[in-house]
Amino acid sequence: MDRKIRVLLFKPGLDGHWRGIITVSKALSEAGMETIFAGFKNLEGMVETALQEDVDVIGFSVHSGAHLEWARAVVEALEKEGCRDDFLLLIGGVFPQEDHQPLKEIGIDGVFGPGTPTSAIVEFIHSELASRSHKK
Amino acid sequence: MRENYQKLEEEYSRWKGESQQWPERDGIFRTDSGIPINQLYTPLDVKDLDYLEDIGFPGFPPYTRGIYPNMYRGKFWTIRMFSGFGTPEETNQRWRLLYEEGETGFSAAADNLTTLALDPDMFPGIEAEVGKEGVPIYSIxxxxxxxxxxxxxxxxxxLVVTPMAGPAITTTYFNVARKRGIAKETLIGTTQGDLLTTCCAIIPWGAVDPQHMLKLACDLIEYCIPMKEAPRWNPVNFTTYNYREGGIDAVQEIAMGLANAVAHIDELLSRGWKIDDFVHRLAFHLSAHRDFFEEIAKYRAARKLWYRLLRERYRPENPRAYQFRFHVQTAGSSLTAQQPMLNIIRTAYQALEAVLGGCQSLHTNSYDEAICLPSEEAVTLAVRTQEILQEETGVANVIDPLAGSYYVEALTKELEERIWDYFLKIEEAGGVAEALSSGWLFGQMAEAFHKRRRDQESGAEKVVGVNCYVKEEEEPPPAFRINPRAAEIELERLEKLRRERDNARVRSLLDELRRVCEQNQNVLPVVSQLTAAGATLGEITDVYREIWGLWDLPIVA
Structure with missing residues (x-):
């Protein structure tokens, strides 16, 4: 039997808007993935949990407007441990369309703004992970 | 109106028989909270209502029609826009603009750090939040x-913060006013400091447990009202708006608000105060959501229920205590990033609900708020939306104009019953502090998140521009940007303050606060001295964290 896709979800920083990330967590588990909601995580703690739990995907949400700063910090924390490429990295939250490209340039693989159907996130995870394992 | 109910019933059956011959369009004929909606309402639906008992006159029990005898014929509701970003100076400029455009009350949206009562230099990385979601106010x-x-x-x-920040932010404001020659005894305004918002709506970083947050909220009420330090201040605002944003319905919204108020009332009574010492200053902040008539009925039912709750349980003597005073904010969660101009229309309908429901003050959202904080242009439009209601539509010329609508009256009654049932359910779960600690309330919120998603993704809940009438290619509006130097400016401000203040005095006052916390006394008097002496938000609230510990939230995804 195939191993379930494992996803770590967390909130970086202080932004307490939790509706989005819990909604996504439920949608991903309904789609057959295993999700771990880590709440607020300091970034070192997040990397540690991601490695320990051997997840395939890391997702986080920012609703405070500090999405660019936190995206940079998350990528840096992963790079510092040399494990950036071990994970598919996703961000969700409230940010303008014009920031999607900068977020991707920072190194986020999947960028999901307000109004995204959760099915789009599920599809993205499946297709990206499939193409990655193909490359391996 | 004279009614012959027997004849009416006969005619109703005749109409019903005829109507059933006609096909009905596809649709879900339920209110947002799930109350089945008949095709038609008639005197038969309200025949058990007693006008004086259930509806009455505005300014008189049970206050269904409004809390003042003259309502908007006396004065319009206050136009109060929730606003803040960047630096205090920039927010001050925005407030001046809003004031010039006709705003009649201010409301400070604070950044994450201020809301949670932290300093931007408490640990690395968090300076990213300075000024992002609101105005930074870390010190006097x-x-x-x-x-x-x-x-x-x-x-x-x-002042919109959490119970963690409430005492410090409020006394900071009082101390600023005093420096300007305005005594706190005369100040008018509100501290939101809502326990359930802090827990249910926005999960808090670095908060103490719910019981201690309740203590802090009640310390502020006690200081302002029974201790008479700021008797005209609203020391708490039960912000059901924020819980509603999570996806719960109108019934849960009001029930949670009432249960929250009860927790505060009971805490203050247990301290030996009498109900009349404080209850008249408790106020609420409600949502105006999608379901037009249900929201209007909700405001009417909420007023009646507050009256009923106080009369049945607490029996205050001051008639003002029974008046359910509330601010309304149009529903941010109903706004869409897709076709954002549609948000102007949504907001206008929701503002009309609030006005037909008799709110005391109103915030209208800006159309760009599903994307960023509002631009000047967008916020001015939002203010104008209220001004059109006041000056052009005539809706404020008569009190409670929907009273007597068979539908609205029947819905008001139905909501009243359902809200009361859910309120009792929260009590069964142990009341709000216990229901937070046990995770019960988080479970209720999470259930709502999932239900809304399923309904929106299945199309059961239509959202124009998102799951119907979708436009493929869109030109997004320009995003309002926060001053990128905000963090630098605020860190400098803090550093300068710490250099210039009397640090020995701050240290000795912090020790005094430790003693007060350990002995479970009211923190306000010493916190007021601390804020005057230039102690920062984070320095003050770290004492709470140190003495009472951090709360480990019972959240399960």
Whole structure:
């Protein structure tokens, strides 16, 4: 039997808007993935949990407007441990369309703004992970 | 109106028989909270209502029609826009603009750090949050800059924070006013400091447990009202708006608000105060959501239920205590990033609900708020939306114009019953502090998140521009950007403050606060001295964390 896709979800920083990330967590588990909601995580703690739990995907949400700063910090924390490429990295939250490209340039693989159907996130995870394992 | 109910019933059956011959369009004929909606309402639906008992006159029990005898014929509701970003100076400029555009009350949207009562240099990375979601107010210096030159002796200010920050932020404001020669005894305004918002709506970082947050909220109420330090201040605002944003319905919204108020009332009674010492200053902040008539009925039912709750349980003597005073904010969660101009229309309908429901003050959202904080252009449009209601539509010329509508009256009654049932359910779960600690309330919120998603993704809940009438290619509006130097400016402000203040005095006052926390006394008197002496938000609230510990939230995804 195939191993379930494992996803770590967390909130970086202080932004307490939790509706989005819990909604996504439920949608991903309904789609057959295993999700771990880590709440607020300091970034070192997040990397540690991601490695320990051997997840395939890391997702986080920012609703405070500090999405660019936190995206940079998350990528840096992963790079510092040399494990950036071990994970598919996703961000969700409230940010303008014009920031999607900068977020991707920072190194986020999947960028999901307000109004995204959760099915789009599920599809993205499946297709990206499939193409990655193909490359391996 | 004279009614012959027997004849009416016969005619109703005749109409029903005829109507059933006609096909009905596809649709879900239920209110947002799930109350089945008949095709038609008639006197038969309200025949058990007693006008004086259930509806009555505005300004008189049970206050269904409004809390003042003259409502908007006396004065319009207050236009109060929730606003803040960047630095206190920039927010001050925005407040001046809003004031010039006709705003009649201020409301401070604070950044994450201020809301949670942290300093931006407490640990690395968090300076990213400075000024992002609201105005940074970490000390008396920030507050001074925020209200500089504004007529705070005449215009009320709402300080929107958590119970963690409430005592410090409120006394900071009082101390700024005093420096400007305005006594706190005369100040008008509100501290939101809502326990359930802090827990259910926005999960808090670095908060103490719910019981201690309740203590802090009640310390502030006690200080302002029974201790008479700021008797005209609203020391708490039960912000059901924020819980509603999570996806719960109108019934849960009001029930949670009432249960939250009960927790505060019971805590203050247990301290030995009498109900009449404080209850008249408790106020609420409600949502105006999608379901037009249900929201209007909700406001009417909420007023009646507050009256009923106080009369049945607490029996205050002051008639003002029974008046359910509330601010309304149109529903941010109903706004869409897709086709954002549609948000102007949504907001206008929701503002009309609030006005037909008899709110005391109103915030209208800006159309760009599903994307960023509002631009000047967008916020001016939002203010104009209220001004059109006031000056052009005539809706404020008569009190409670929907009273007597068979539908609205039947819905008001139905909501009243359902809200009361859910309120009792929260009590069964142990009341709000226990229901937070046990995770029960988080479970209720999470259930709502999932239900809304399923309904929106299945199309059961239509959202124009998102799951119907979708436009493929869109030109997004320009995003409002926060000053990128905000963090630098605020860190400098803090550093300068710490250099210039009397640090020995701050240290000895912090020790005094430790003693007060350990002995479970009211923190306000010493916190007021601390904020005057230039202690920062984070320094003060770290004492709470140190003495009471951090709360480990019972959240399960």
């Amino acid at each position: 210096r920030g507050m001074e800059a925020l209200v500089e030159g504004l007529p705070i002796d005449r215009i009320s200010v709402a």
